[in-house]
Amino acid sequence: MPAAVRGAERQAVKPRAKRPPSPSKSAKGAAAVAPSKLHAAQGVGLSPVVALAGTAAIVVLGVTIALATGNRGANLASSMNAGFDNRLAQAGFRVNAVHLQGASKAAEADILAATGLRQGQPIFGLDLAAVRASVEHVGWVKSAKVVRLLPDTLVVAVEERRMLAVWQHAGHSQVVDAEGNVVPEADPGRFAGLPLVVGEGADKAAGEILPAIASRPRLAQRVEAAVRVDDRRWDLRLKDGGLIQLPAAGEEAALIRLDQLDDKSRILELGFARIDLRDPEMVAVRPRASTGAPALVADGV
The missing domain is CATH 1.20.5 (Single alpha-helices involved in coiled-coils or other helix-helix interfaces)
Structure with a gap:
């Protein structure tokens, strides 16, 4: 406490007022940090x-x-997710069954192998898009869908390719679909009922000629193979050894002329060695025993 002067009146001593901060210092602090x-x-x-x-x-x-x-x-995040999936698997959310829909008996094993699934793996940890892509790489499969059916089932629904023909080329036989795609998993020996196409390019062109043949039962039952010539036109090899030569363009018109000729004279039953339809104005035929020039039939009559 402050002291009083002796002999004088006692006076209270007021404390000194603090000096206000310097304006320059306040400005400097405000500039140093954001509000x-x-x-x-x-x-x-x-x-x-x-x-x-x-x-x-x-x-x-x-x-x-x-x-x-x-x-x-x-x-670290991946490890945590894996741990969580394992916990769910222990609770019963694991693969116990796979249901295939739309798959033939011949394709089932290849499709199941492509899924890469194993019994007991966590069902939530599956990458369904990756499983679908793997299944669609199988030659049998045109498209696929994969669905989780909780708690323990996976449904794989497929649309199979339609097998069209057995293709012989360069000493090998392969099964092809309607778009000309080779199905490597298909055993040609198990598809003896399919039409036979032969030669380079026959796989891609078969989708046009085979339906035209199939729509003519009298012709279809006699055809042994459709042979692609120079990848431009077809020869139809018959079971009796005969040959029908089709043009490079206008195959349907040529087959219509053949239909008309067969209706009138049963030409397919007569056993000709060759029936040449390449000329749109006439049909040339060669009998089996003849060694001379082929006979000409104008305009298919």
Whole structure:
């Protein structure tokens, strides 16, 4: 407490008023930190300088950790997901059955193998898009859908390709579908009932000629094979050894002329060695025993 002067009246001593802060110092502090940082610092009792330094340290620490770990964060998340899937599998959410829909007996084994599924694996951990893509790589399959049926079943619904013919080329036989795609899993020996097409390009062109033949039962029952010539036109090899030569263009018109000729004279039953339909104006035929020039039939009459 301040002392009093002796012999004088006792007077209270007033404390000195503090000097107001210098304007230059206030301006310097405001420029050093952003207003939001100042408010945040005041809210927790920190000075602006300390708050700014702490924020910078946290940013630097985060960048350092990210650079040091690389992909470890993603790996950690993957491990956590795998652990969660395993917990669900223990609770009964695991693959116990696979139901195939739309698959023939011949295709079932190949489709099941393509799924890569094993009994007991976590059903939530399956990548359904990857399973579908794998199934659609099987030659039998045109398209597929894969559905989870909880808690323990997977449904694989497929649309199979329509087998069209057995294709012989370069000493090999393969089964092809209606679009000319080879089905490598299909055993040609198990498809003896399919038409036979022979030669380079016959696989892609078969989709046009075979339906035209199939629509003519009297012709279809006599054809042994359709032979592609120079990948431009067809020869129809008959079971009795005869040959029907079709033009490179206008195959349907040529077959109509053959229909008319067969209706009138049963030419398919007469056993000609060759029936040449390549000329649109006439049909040339060669008898089996003849060694001379072929006979000509004008305009198919």
